[in-house]
Amino acid sequence: MAQNDIPIVEYTPLSDIPTILQDVRATFKSGLTKSLSYRKEQLKGLHNMIAENEDLFREASFLDLRKPPQELFLGETGIIKHECVEAIKNLDRWASPEKVKVSLINKFDDIHIRKDPVGVVLIIGTWNYPVNLLLIPAIGAIAAGNTVILKPSEVSPHVAKLVTELLPKYLDQRSYRIVNGAVPHTSALLDLKFDHIFYTGSGNVGKIIMAAAAKQLTPVTLELGGKSPAFVAKDGNINTIARRLAIGKFFNSGQTCIAPDYVIVERGVENELVKEMKKTLLEFYGAAPQTSPSYGRIVSKGHFHRLVQGLKNTQGEVVIGGDSQEDDLFIAPTLVLNVKPDDSLMQDEIFGPILPIMVVDSMEDGVDYVNSKDQPLALYIFSGNKKLVNHILDNTRSGSAVVNETMVQFTITTLPFGGTGPSGIGSYHGKKSFDTFSHERSTVIKSLGMERFNTVRYPPYSEKKIGWLDWLLYSKVKYAPNAANPGASKANL
Incomplete structure (x- = not known):
């Protein structure tokens, strides 16, 4: 390395x-x-x-x-x-x-x-x-x-x-x-x-x-970047959700700016999610991820120590992974259950293969939490409930949003990619x-002919010229009386 x-x-x-x-x-x-x-x-x-x-x-x-x-x-x-x-x-x-x-x-x-x-x-x-x-x-x-x-x-x-x-x-x-x-x-x-x-x-x-x-x-x-959340609702197919969360989080060992940084899961399905994630990680990387040719490494010792320290300080329960080896810059795919808002893993972007799971009583609690933080670069929602999905989209802000998948927005080159607020300026x-x-570059190329039409712009000014300019230059709105309020007018565009 x-x-x-x-x-x-x-x-x-x-x-x-x-x-x-x-x-x-x-x-x-x-x-x-x-x-x-x-x-x-x-x-x-x-x-x-x-x-x-x-x-x-x-x-x-x-x-x-x-x-x-x-x-x-x-x-x-x-x-x-x-x-x-x-x-x-x-x-x-x-x-x-x-x-x-x-x-x-x-x-x-x-x-x-x-x-x-x-x-x-x-x-x-x-x-x-x-x-x-x-x-x-x-x-x-x-x-x-x-x-x-x-x-x-x-x-x-x-x-x-x-x-x-x-x-x-x-x-x-x-x-x-x-x-x-x-x-x-x-x-x-x-x-x-x-x-x-x-x-x-x-x-x-x-x-x-x-x-x-x-x-x-x-x-x-x-x-x-920023802490990109992933909402997991009760109604989703947890097996599929586990696979799509895992590939998004552990691709490039979690060192991706749009990786799901943490999960907000509705109470009642958190244990099933952990169970399915265990199965998924075993399928993806085997019983010993360190030997898997499909799993990468942390880029440097500085980043390795930062991640390990964050994991040591967490008050959540490490339910998958947690092991590491400095000489190989290896940190196993790790899940931490029941993290709290003030947890060490919930402060800064993790940028590594550690996935905290916050359990909430309702998705509305999750929306409130996300809105209490800076706008993230990405936001993920796993649910088949269109009303819930639209509610989350309507009441949060993020650079991009993806429903029932992770990270695919980066590969769709017809979509602009970029952040908002602290997660970025501009897109590409x-x-x-x-x-x-x-x-x-706004460009206007006019003829030197037809000067007669320009006289309405030139002094001496008059009300008649204003009338001509209004007709020639600007769109018009017709107003009709408002029957409910005679003092007001209703615009017909």
Whole structure:
């Protein structure tokens, strides 16, 4: 297992960072990335970088996270290839000027929204999905015509090293560069002026990113996290629920920003849920999960100790798992029953293979609890009762919501992915990624002819001209008397 103090990937000299930015900004100003054919070629290169090096990505991900090949494909390489293909297929349509409805006075003019690139983009990746969370945003930035600096996570150094070696072979280095390093390198980047910053990671670091960006008035997209709840109602099929909860929670050893962070279960089915989870985990990982090739590892000793400490401090009952081994960075799939709101496991995002279960007398109690906390990145509901499902959806807030499944929203690229409030700012995936890195430039192209119609805008002003402008420019509402209240009027739109 790779540790952060092993110099696996060579860090970029700090003195080189301003020059790298100057180079890619000069490329952007040259107009090279404006061409749609150029963008498509770069997207093909990114696709081929993944497709032609699957074995190398498997090896690097295994060294960093002991990530099983199927989890790498489902959570990272497969979706990257898919997004590249979709961007190439749809780029002409996405980049086309968008016509808008106009008032009568502008009917004969060319009025539209241009889709312009924002400029130079900084993308700061993270370690839990080190390929996906670095390159999926890059797809949108490339498709939109920007130049890009990518900062891989130093916590997953084997993947960072591999991407650093491969990227120059597949993408134009005039437009797309990598900066490797730790906190000083990120700080050095944030001291510079970018046109957009995209960051995935913790809320605490997100605040630092946003504060630095504010000094430059740079827009940001922040993909953060939070404690994503899973509601389990009495009416659900507990066997199916157990399987879908387990795959969502223990995929990537729980190190997923949209993993169910805790379960809110209606009293009366908690024991059945635990029973079915035991069966499911035995089926998924066997009697000894540490030997299972389908189960990963914690990324570092720091994260390992944080998780173990949280488990030691819990007042709940460990009903499944609980064992760990530091040398192997292994923590077993763990369930903790009857946790209370003030429990150590209910304070911060767990980000590991520990699933607390809070038992409530009603789903309304669960809704009240969720609403007492920050808005999560995801929210899950397991129930066949449409009325209950809609009640929970109508009375909670979250970045995304999924009913009777977990984590699938991340793989549906036609859905925008992002948080709300403390769980994030902005969204991406598919066309939304293109939009995130584009400036919608309002454009009006008028003729120098037909000047006679413009005289109503010019001095000297008069009431008659106001009447003409009202007719030419604005939509109308007709008002009819309100029989129940003669003093009021009823609008007919």
